[in-house]
Amino acid sequence: xxxxxxxxxxxxxxxxxxxxxxxxxxxxxxxxVLSAGPTPHTPLDEWSFMIDGVVENxxxxxxxxxxxxxxxxxETDIHCVTKWxxxxxxxxxxxxxxxxxxxxxxxxxxxxxxxxxYTTNLALxxxxxxxAWVAYEYGGEPLEPEHGGPARLLVPHLYFWKSAKWxxxxxxxxxxxxxxxxxxxxxxxxxxxxxxRYQGD
Amino acid sequence: xxxxxxxxxxxxxxxDVRLTADDGYQAERSYSIASAPEDExxxxxxxxxxxxxxxxxxxxxxxxxxxxxxxxPIGGYFVWEESMGGPLVLIxxxxxxxxxxxxxxxxVNTSRTVPVRLLYSARSLGDLIYPDELRGYxxxxxxxxxxxxxxxxxxxxxxxxxxxxxxxxxxxxxGSPDDRxxxxxxxxxxxxxxxxxxxxxxxxxxxRIRTERFGPSGT
Numbered sequence: 001x002x003x004x005x006x007x008x009x010x011x012x013x014x015x016x017x018x019x020x021x022x023x024x025x026x027x028x029x030x031x032x033v034l035s036a037g038p039t040p041h042t043p044l045d046e047w048s049f050m051i052d053g054v055v056e057n058x059x060x061x062x063x064x065x066x067x068x069x070x071x072x073x074x075e076t077d078i079h080c081v082t083k084w085x086x087x088x089x090x091x092x093x094x095x096x097x098x099x100x101x102x103x104x105x106x107x108x109x110x111x112x113x114x115x116x117x118y119t120t121n122l123a124l125x126x127x128x129x130x131x132a133w134v135a136y137e138y139g140g141e142p143l144e145p146e147h148g149g150p151a152r153l154l155v156p157h158l159y160f161w162k163s164a165k166w167x168x169x170x171x172x173x174x175x176x177x178x179x180x181x182x183x184x185x186x187x188x189x190x191x192x193x194x195x196x197r198y199q200g201d
Numbered sequence: 202x203x204x205x206x207x208x209x210x211x212x213x214x215x216x217d218v219r220l221t222a223d224d225g226y227q228a229e230r231s232y233s234i235a236s237a238p239e240d241e242x243x244x245x246x247x248x249x250x251x252x253x254x255x256x257x258x259x260x261x262x263x264x265x266x267x268x269x270x271x272x273x274p275i276g277g278y279f280v281w282e283e284s285m286g287g288p289l290v291l292i293x294x295x296x297x298x299x300x301x302x303x304x305x306x307x308x309v310n311t312s313r314t315v316p317v318r319l320l321y322s323a324r325s326l327g328d329l330i331y332p333d334e335l336r337g338y339x340x341x342x343x344x345x346x347x348x349x350x351x352x353x354x355x356x357x358x359x360x361x362x363x364x365x366x367x368x369x370x371x372x373x374x375x376g377s378p379d380d381r382x383x384x385x386x387x388x389x390x391x392x393x394x395x396x397x398x399x400x401x402x403x404x405x406x407x408x409r410i411r412t413e414r415f416g417p418s419g420t
Contacts, residue, residue: 002270006264006267038412117407183277
């Protein structure tokens with residue numbers, strides 16, 4: 001049990017639907033930026049998105065082909081492990097169901113990897129059936145580099161470090177292999193509703 | 202200052218502070234550790250944000266003897282330990298100086314071998330946190346160089362940098378990429394983005410540049 005903090009009488013309580021705010025989070029209206037290193041700027045003519053690993057035939061889409069894939073508009077709340085949540089963000093991107101449709105695999109996990117060396121691991125079941133996208137527009141505009149542009153992973157049902165910025169590919173893996181933050185003490189799964197922030201939660 | 206903190210931590214890490222109201226409502230925020238692992242007490246330095254939920258409580262209400270719920274230490278990437286070597290280049294904006302101060306104190310507390318260069322940007326002289334302590338390190342140790350950059354107001358005759366940090370300033374500060382410095386940048390997003398981009402443009406490998414962004418979000 002948490003001790004009551006003497007004299008803590010918060011004036012403002014979270015507004016909006018409390019049922020939409022995971023435990024320990026607060027709503028913000030801006031869009032904070034967090035990343036471990038410099039923002040990469042990969043020219044679009046050098047950009048491609050690749051699926052490899054435990055697959056019969058790796059696939060890869062250059063930027064223009066990627067944009068030609070069937071895209072969806074996603075309206076969703078997002079939740080960062082640093083406690084902020086943001087309501088009703090709007091994205092456009094390609095569902096991982098679309099990207100994985102032609103992929104024959106026995107893998108149960110993926111490692112998403114990014115320009116700049118970032119990685120994060122996810123169970124395949126957490127990114128299929130309409131749960132994850134590779135997004136390239138935010139609020140109707142091209143996704144800005146500091147928010148992960150040209151394209152980032154979007155897995156809104158998990159803490160946002162799983163939504164890898166500057167994503168360039170998915171490597172399908174038989175075993176669950178911890179990614180960047182997962183190796184630095186953050187939770188392997190990261191469900192905000194279970195408050196899985198750090199190892200041991 | 203927190204007595205009896207039992208855990209070991211590393212310079213650059215943070216802790217989560219959780220407040221609980223009497224009806225069970227909780228608010229939780231992260232704060233960087235300002236002390237070095239060798240220091241007697243764990244010290245958090247908190248910038249009071251007028252519209253904040255946790256920082257005004259920590260600055261205005263909390264008294265010695267009050268109970269405070271902490272979790273941590275957290276974070277393992279934006280960390281400097283003596284064994285990582287240098288040269289060490291520290292670039293802080295506003296309250297982003299806090300984890301860098303911990304690294305500099307850790308340097309002072311250990312073998313003091315690698316050169317350290319600190320650049321600290323704030324709005325005005327009055328906004329600098331720990332200016333005397335930081336100047337003191339530069340005066341006491343040959344290997345330590347400390348420079349302040351003031352962006353909005355500066356006293357007459359101020360010999361330091363004025364205005365926002367720029368590429369020539371960073372070129373001088375970080376030295377040659379051939380020296381393979383360990384670079385740490387902490388501050389508001391715009392500051393960190395600018396400094397990191399320039400350092401990459403100058404030729405420092407991105408994997409030698411560690412960043413942490415904070416302060417009021419969205420700045």
